Amino acid sequence: MEEVPVDDSIGPRNLALVTVAFAIGLLLFALRIYTRIVPTYKLNTSDYMITIAVVAQVITYALFTASVTNGFGRHDYFITPSSRITILKLLFGVVFAGLWxxxxxxxxxxxxxxxxxxxxxxxxVLWFVIGFQVLTLLGSEIFQLLECRPVRAMWEPVPDAQCMDREDAWVIGYVFCGERLPLRVLQTLTRPRNEHVERFDTHHHTNVPYLGPE
Structure with missing residues (x-):
């Protein structure tokens, strides 16, 4: 007789961790914008870029929350086929928006x-970095869309679907070089207090998309 697994979920616990990080990120963003408009308005391109990141982060958080609500984090035994498809669709959106x-x-x-x-x-050098980041984003999103043909094969069974093998080394290298290296550069800089807020705010937003269930 098949042993029935315990019906528990790690989803809510991980959602709680993500929520804390998300709330801190929003607080840092609000503090940053406040320091940029009070006492004088001095928003620049950097502020607009991080605003786009925050909008994408809100979308990512909403999709992740919806996936947990639909059962992400529970044992597969208790997840219905329709719920599994919904969860995988939502996680596809999490990855897609998280890259932004x-x-x-x-x-x-x-x-x-x-x-x-x-x-x-x-x-x-900075122009090269900016161009590289844009090209990497486009390449990553295109790769994600072309990873399976048709795309819906990523979240539901499709007869004769063709999917690529994901290169773990490429992903790890991209995350490490793109995420950790800027922090090392920033740690060597000495700037006024409001720019310290900007630095911690931007680095916080680079980390939040990678938080979640393992």
Whole structure:
């Protein structure tokens, strides 16, 4: 006789962790914007980039919350086929929107560095970084859309569907180089207090998309 697993879920616990990180991110963002408009209005490209990241983060959080509500984190034994399809669709959206969060947070960092960099060489490097991040985002999204043919094969069984093998090394390398390296650069900088807020805000938003159930 088949042993029935315990009907528990790690989803709510992980959602709670993500919610804390999400709330901190929104608080830092609000504080950053406040320091940029009070006492004088001085929003710049860096602020607009992080605003796009925050909008994408809100979408990501909403999709992740919906996936947990539909049973993400429970044992497969208790998830119906229709719920499984719904969960996988939502997680597809989480990954798709999450890439926008991390990319535009990094673009915000690059724009912030550009605003107080006077060296022509460093500005050229930053333009390269910006272009690389944009191309990486486009490549990642296109890769995700082409990973399975048809795309719906990623969340439901499709006869004769063709899917690529995901390269884990490529993903790990992208996350490490794109996420950790900017923090090392920022740690060497000394700027006024409001720019410290901007730095922690942008780095926080690069990390939130990667939080979730393991």
């Amino acid at each position: 969060v991390s990319t535009f947070a990094r673009l915000s960092i690059a724009c912030l560095l550009y605003s107080f960099t006077v060296s022509t060489a460093w500005r050229a």
